[in-house]
Amino acid sequence: MSEAIPAAAIVDPAELGDKPVRAREVWRSLTRDPAALISIIVLVLLALIALAAPLLSPHDPLQTFPDQGLGPQGQPLPPGTPGFLLGTDALGRDLLSRLIYGAQVSLIIGIVANGLATAFGVLVGVVAGYFGGVVEAVLMRITDVVISFPILLLCTALIAVTTRSTVNVIIVIALIYWTTLARIIRGMVVSLKEREFVVASRTLGLSHRTIMWRHILPHLVPAIIVYTTLGVASSILIESALSFLGIGVPIPQASWGQMISDGSTYFQIAPWMLFIPGICLIVTVMAFNLVGDWLSDMLNSSTPTAR
């Protein structure tokens, strides 16, 4: 949930985006950064698992097994139990199946919520930065207001006045996460619009929309990619936090945050209920962050021939 601004966002846009990125360079850069390579592999695997959830999960994630799924005293089964590879939870549901469906929820929320936030943030940032004046003042003050709220508090309040559903969680995260990107993009556009090729397209008589779309937006793409990758991690964490607080994805649907929340209750008798989804969450968030860092390094490494 850190508010760290990725390095790509604060460098001069002149250095960004003017360099073509070739497949060979990407590969060379990846071999020099094994952590990023492993992260990409992890994320690809995760995506495949989430996509193939119905095929891979051994049980229905919502189905309880009151007889086979619980021990003699009604306690959850530990990992390695025949039929339940990662054990069961307090209701006798298969943990592995829930984990797999939870990955689906986390990725969908992370990507969709963050995609919406990115689109909105870029729109606000470009319009504010390009037009300046009153438009900019109004848009950026709204951004300041939203940014000044504590994120979790605002999410909680917004969810409290709506009903608890996955769609609402996505909307709430999107409504909050556009602000940082809007600020970053505005800053880049303010400097971009003074560059001679943008001034030249104005003097040529191109419309504002064409200039923003063809001469400004393409130069923002690298920063947007980097920020979005890092933002997916934040969104997944926020969703987990909301589920942990009991206001996220509605029960009984599986989500990692929900599973961690359940796990914390039974921590002393069934620690795996907490650790297994916890580790999954940490690995996924770290993988997104490492990929984001790598992207920002690769897209920013300025070479003398960059321009």
Added chain:
Amino acid sequence: MSTSLLEVNDLEVTFRRSAGPGRKAASVPAVRGVSFQLEAGTTLGIAGESGSGKSTIARTLMGINTPSGGSMNLNGEDVTGLKGRRLAEYRQTMQMIFQDPYDSLDPRMTVSQTLLEAIKLRKTNKPVSPMAEVHELLDKVGLSRSFASRKPRELSGGQRQRVSIARALSVDPRLILCDEAVSALDVSVRAQVLNLLKDLQEELGLAYLFISHDLSTLRFMADYVGIMYLGKIVEIGTRDEIFDRPQHPYTRALLSAVPEPVVIDRTVRLPRVRLTGEPPSSTNPPSGCSFHPRCPLAQDVCRTVSPAARPTASGQVAACHFADPELVVAES
């Protein structure tokens, strides 16, 4: 009025600076009452120090900055403060070539994309085959057709500037503003680009407003020359009047500052005028004649009365109390 292609009367451009930490709000008069005319097919050169308002004139003509006073007439039509579609139309008549060839082309677009974008804006004389038009433009600026698929980073400074020229030409302008268009180029490349501009002028009957701090470039390019100091044109006349018989002490100082690699045999050897001090702040221009704190001829009258621009005996118009032949002779 006359049949001038471009007529600028009393143009004023003032920038407002808002108050910030440790400074008050201020207005910066960047251009103060500039007037000139430009005939079709001729070149007006404008010279002056950094910050004298040369580029502001060009940017105001192109509608990037808004004038705070005065008027601009293009083809006899008042184009001051145009907006929206009218401004876009007017921009087709007038195009601009920028200073930095490394920044004036979108690095993500190929040469043909850049040119096609401009060609498609053309209101009249729409080309049947835009790609053929691209090739024609490349021919015009002396680039081979193979450049069409290249990106700016594959081009040299001179080649980029040729592409900029082609882009400016693609909307069929009558007037091209060259804002330090060759200043960033090597001397040899500069000569080629200047020759290209001259050839295009002859071929297409273009008028140029040529802004440069480099007097030798202006001597080569311009038919008329205006010298700017602190937002005002202090002297304006034909090239020969300005270069051979300068009247304003600032013009003389500028001309003395041009290094001469070869001793030129001049019939009239101009007296050397050295300037001391920095140009004053344009936020708070000096009283009377703006040039008086640095002027070797300054008298009491210069501190109080701003000299009006008036014709001098040698032909040009100069804004100096002492701009007449007797004094020049007496001084040298």
